[in-house]
Amino acid sequence: ENNDLDRVPGPPKWPIIGSALMFLGLPPSQMFDLVVELPKKYGNRVVITMLNRYILNIYDVEDIEIVLSHSRNIKKNKPYDFLEPWLGTGLIVSTGSKWHRRRKILTPTFHFDILKSFMKVFEEKTKNLVVDLRRGISEGSGVVDVMPFISDFTLYTICETAMGIRLDSDKSEATVKYKQAIMDIGELVMKRLTTIWLRNDFIFSLHPTGKKFAKCLESVHSFADNVIIERKKSYEKDGEISSSTSKRRLALLDLLLEAERKGEIDLEGIREEVNNFMFAGHDTTATALTFGLMLLADHEDVQERILEECTSILGDSDRSPNMSELGEMKYLEAVIKEILRLYPSGPFIGRKITEDFMLGDIKIKKGCEVVVHIYEMQRREDLYPEPEVFRPERFLDGESRHPYAYVPFSAGLRNCIGQRFAKLEMKMAICEIIRNFRLGPMKKGARPALKADLVLRPNESIFVKFVER
Numbered sequence: 001e002n003n004d005l006d007r008v009p010g011p012p013k014w015p016i017i018g019s020a021l022m023f024l025g026l027p028p029s030q031m032f033d034l035v036v037e038l039p040k041k042y043g044n045r046v047v048i049t050m051l052n053r054y055i056l057n058i059y060d061v062e063d064i065e066i067v068l069s070h071s072r073n074i075k076k077n078k079p080y081d082f083l084e085p086w087l088g089t090g091l092i093v094s095t096g097s098k099w100h101r102r103r104k105i106l107t108p109t110f111h112f113d114i115l116k117s118f119m120k121v122f123e124e125k126t127k128n129l130v131v132d133l134r135r136g137i138s139e140g141s142g143v144v145d146v147m148p149f150i151s152d153f154t155l156y157t158i159c160e161t162a163m164g165i166r167l168d169s170d171k172s173e174a175t176v177k178y179k180q181a182i183m184d185i186g187e188l189v190m191k192r193l194t195t196i197w198l199r200n201d202f203i204f205s206l207h208p209t210g211k212k213f214a215k216c217l218e219s220v221h222s223f224a225d226n227v228i229i230e231r232k233k234s235y236e237k238d239g240e241i242s243s244s245t246s247k248r249r250l251a252l253l254d255l256l257l258e259a260e261r262k263g264e265i266d267l268e269g270i271r272e273e274v275n276n277f278m279f280a281g282h283d284t285t286a287t288a289l290t291f292g293l294m295l296l297a298d299h300e301d302v303q304e305r306i307l308e309e310c311t312s313i314l315g316d317s318d319r320s321p322n323m324s325e326l327g328e329m330k331y332l333e334a335v336i337k338e339i340l341r342l343y344p345s346g347p348f349i350g351r352k353i354t355e356d357f358m359l360g361d362i363k364i365k366k367g368c369e370v371v372v373h374i375y376e377m378q379r380r381e382d383l384y385p386e387p388e389v390f391r392p393e394r395f396l397d398g399e400s401r402h403p404y405a406y407v408p409f410s411a412g413l414r415n416c417i418g419q420r421f422a423k424l425e426m427k428m429a430i431c432e433i434i435r436n437f438r439l440g441p442m443k444k445g446a447r448p449a450l451k452a453d454l455v456l457r458p459n460e461s462i463f464v465k466f467v468e469r
């Protein structure tokens with residue numbers, strides 16, 4: 001049968017296995033480089049085939065707009081299946097009416113007033129981060145491997161805002177196990193994704209990676225279940241959320257329990273969503289902040305402008321900014337935009353097409369997969385002059401740009417539900433770090449190789465010099 005995708009360029013295809021050979025056994029960083037090379041070699045639309053799969057890769061802003069703004073092609077593609085044992089069919093993986101229902105239940109969770117109530121958590125966790133960094137600095141003679149510090153910070157923050165649990169101060173065995181499992185599980189999923197034979201359920205279940213994955217799942221699920229059951233008990237007892245234990249900080253879980261009472265979701269569904277938010281809200285912001293500190297360390301002028309802006313808004317006071325003050329920080333906002341332009345935490349996202357549609361002059365048929373390459377698009381010379389240069393000013397000088405030229409949080413119906421949460425958290429963290437420290441690079445202009453992971457990651461540790469202000 002005639003398929004327009006057969007006319008689209010791409011790497012050599014062999015019978016049956018298609019282009020799979022070129023990816024086989026590649027370490028993650030080489031895989032990432034290979035993907036980045038594809039449009040340079042084949043143009044703005046590249047087709048890869050694999051067994052019976054057709055995967056169209058797109059890099060052009062107009063194509064990306066058509067795909068992301070499509071109101072019915074909202075199903076995720078194949079690789080997301082491997083997240084299912086962990087995330088179920090929660091908001092990230094679900095589709096169709098289930099996705100619509102869940103999105104409706106969860107949207108109010110990111111309402112302005114609820115985000116405002118999270119500010120206390122952001123503030124407290126940021127203060128702890130500064131203290132931890134100070135310890136790291138003295139242990140490392142001024143040099144810090146930033147990712148582990150930032151990763152703890154974002155994990156503690158999402159955990160407390162989503163479930164009301166303090167992972168940082170709770171040293172009980174279940175909590176320690178949970179933290180470790182959450183840290184390990186993404187890596188194990190990634191290993192499975194990149195190792196062809198581990199994709200088979202039976203082989204995976206017998207392999208050490210699969211066994212470790214099963215253990216992690218057990219810890220994650222039993223921890224989440226306990227939190228939910230406890231919360232439900234006190235919810236039922238009080239008829240409302242007891243403010244003494246929650247301090248009104250359990251917004252996500254509150255809303256979900258409320259929805260359960262109305263019969264809109266069951267306990268299994270609540271567990272799914274708790275897991276979805278613990279995942280989506282942790283690594284994404286951790287990796288963005290880590291790349292951000294690397295870029296800031298290289299640009300002292302940008303640090304100075306951030307500091308000037310903080311001082312002009314907060315004066316001599318050393319208190320943390322509140323939500324409206326963070327809103328006034330337009331330069332910091334541009335800094336965060338520029339960080340996420342260069343290092344979007346989700347470098348590419350995929351769809352499985354459920355309804356034929358036209359992508360310009362080619363017909364995309366039901367069953368094929370489309371991968372939107374956010375990372376490469378946001379580094380296109382025609383959209384961003386000197387694309388590799390970190391220059392927050394490009395978001396301040398009124399340059400006009402295609403509305404889909406900047407989509408680190410995706411766009412359309414399946415955009416990131418947590419984007420305002422993420423921006424507030426990042427703003428608070430960068431603001432407080434810059435107020436306390438002057439950052440410097442280990443080697444000016446050095447950029448780590450990147451690797452394809454569940455989120456974009458550096459292939460090696462990122463070290464930054466910290467000097468107390």
Ligand code: HEM
Pocket residue numbers: 076091092093103158276277280281282284285288340344345346349350408409410413414415416417418419421422
């Ligand atoms: C800098 C940080 C972040 C970035 C760059 C980011 C990016 C994205 C992207 C690109 C998507 C679309 C994924 C896809 O189509 O497969 C997405 C979806 C999602 N994000 Fe984020 N995200 C960030 C932080 C957060 C945070 C903090 C939360 C939660 C508190 C969150 C929750 C979600 C959820 C639940 C979805 C699925 C939404 C749906 O399909 O309806 N994200 N995010």
